[in-house]
Amino acid sequence: MRAVTDDDAAAAAAAAAEEAARETRTAGPASMPGIPLEEIVQAVVGASQRVLGEDWEARLATMISALRHRLAGDYAVDEFGFDPQITEILTSAVEPLAETWFRLEVRGAENIPAEGGALLVANHSGTVPIDGIITGYAVKKYGGRDLRPLGADLVFALPFIGQMARKVGATLACTEDAERLLASGEVAGVWPEGFKGIGKPFAERYKLQRFGRGGFVSSAMRAQVPIVPVSIVGAEEIYPLIGNVPSLARLLGLPYLPVTPFFPLLGPLGLVPLPSKWIIEFGEPIRTDAYEPDQADDPMLLFNVTDQVRETIQQTLYALLVDRGSPFF
Template identity: 85%
Template sequence: MPTSKTAPAKKAAAKKATGPARSAPEKPRLRAVTDEDAAAAAAAAAEEAASRTRTAGAAPLSAGIPIDEILVAVVQAAQRILGTDWESRIATLLATIRKRMNGDYEVDEFGFDPQITEVLIAAVEPLAEKWFRLEVRGIENIPAEGGALLVANHSGTVPLDGMITGYAVKKYAGRNLRPLGADLVFSLPFVGQVARKVGATLACTEDAERLLATGELAGVWPEGFKGIGKPFAERYKLQRFGRGGFVSSAMRAQVPIVPVSIVGAEEIYPLVGNVPSLARLLGLPYLPITPFFPLLGPLGLIPLPSKWIIEFGEPIRTDAYDPESADDPMLLFNVTDQVRETIQQTLYGLLVDRGNAFF
């Protein structure tokens, strides 16, 4: 029987197929990428990019920018605005924030918070000293201790005069001023809470007498909204001082009345118009129109840099009267008129001394 020629080939193929199997190539093991690896890779990529940029002849982004000069200018600006101790002020602010976050603070029965007041006084200082160039006179007339009632004129469309007066008392007399404010102040969101924190309370005889009896400095602006909302054409003309309620409180507490005359607030927001219908709709005593507001929008809220002078007059004693005299309407009228006339005449003199309102 003839043999097939393909048999050896088949045997060879079968032998080749049944030979030892080759093992599959081993896959490389993956290693976890650490933060150090990522940082090194990023640094290498940045260096490579910088190298390519230099090779291409392109200048780095910071080339030509005087970074050192800019930093020096920023520091100098901070020193001019905040003073040379601006770094310590920032450190004090941060320390205060930490304490408050830990609940390490106290308030009195009216909600007065000395820590918040210190922070806000420091924040107001650049506005008072640099922008308004505040000049304070007669600071020696504020008692070093014990109660007293500070009575001031009210002006400026926005009542910044109360804030600046509080700053002056704290800065130059070392005492906290406890403002007596209108009901509207405490009904405004955020404003009412801040007012309580800085020591303000309602302008009522009960609160005023309690503050004065405990040796506090209370501040009152008897003109109220009629004072700050009067037209610019009537600047520095005092409005009615009410019925003498502040005199009654001072007499009952047997504390002196210190007349306070403020020049400079009338010019910060010159009131040239009013929208009474819209003001009533919003529940406001007036809606001011100034040469810059609402024409310039939010920029119109920046106060003009007028020159300010605050003079604390000689105290008017009330301990010469019996506390029961606080019920005598004629006596209250006479003392109220004396305080008002003292402030008005002082304003005239300060205006002559100041000259131009802005230079």
């Protein structure tokens, strides 16, 4: 028998290496050590579906199409600065937050008028006004209308935020702008509690603050459009307000500087909203065309209608809280 030489050993090693390389080329990535490529792709697609929904591809295509039109300059804005394409993009972007994170349930969407003007009046809460964004999403998604929010002066004084607010349809909460929007057939939204609503302590959650002097009722009466009470449950729990830093808030020109169980303790991570269960109910419209437009100057009538709207929202909030049960399960 011939002894194995160094040349024979080298030849055998070379043949084994060639065979291993051939098997690797034939098998492809699936036989490589670690997680197979197809499983990685499936995991990414599955995660996308869970976060963005089953129709995530269509939603992504809509966003890309809108961006392409914008890059081409193919878009228009109205006299208030409202940009419908931006609203479409925002609706697609907000949908995972509303439907998956907040598990949004919408009731009474049929009470949003299919055409013509209307004034939606809602409770305000949440430390950060995310409830306005989610309400706008619900009106667009379930009512097929664009919501035109009426915002405070501070919103439009903030850099970037003020510009974006204009583009998504918001305008200043003044009588003139409100009446112009409503008379032109738009759906406007107002949160009469203002900063006192979103900045109230967690211990006072779902207890409505003052609704002002009824300016929103006056605008609806002059435009002869219905008032739709909107009750929102869920926003109070996303950033539980347990404290405030008034001195620093005054220095920054803010109405309040919130302290929550997670902010500023956890830094940017504390800005992630808690996944509370949301319910938005659009109540039966309150007609204002039963009154003459000049009755909008009657302070007692304005007070009575304002109190009717406020009490309707408050009682609906109590009922929704019972229906919802635990905010996180």
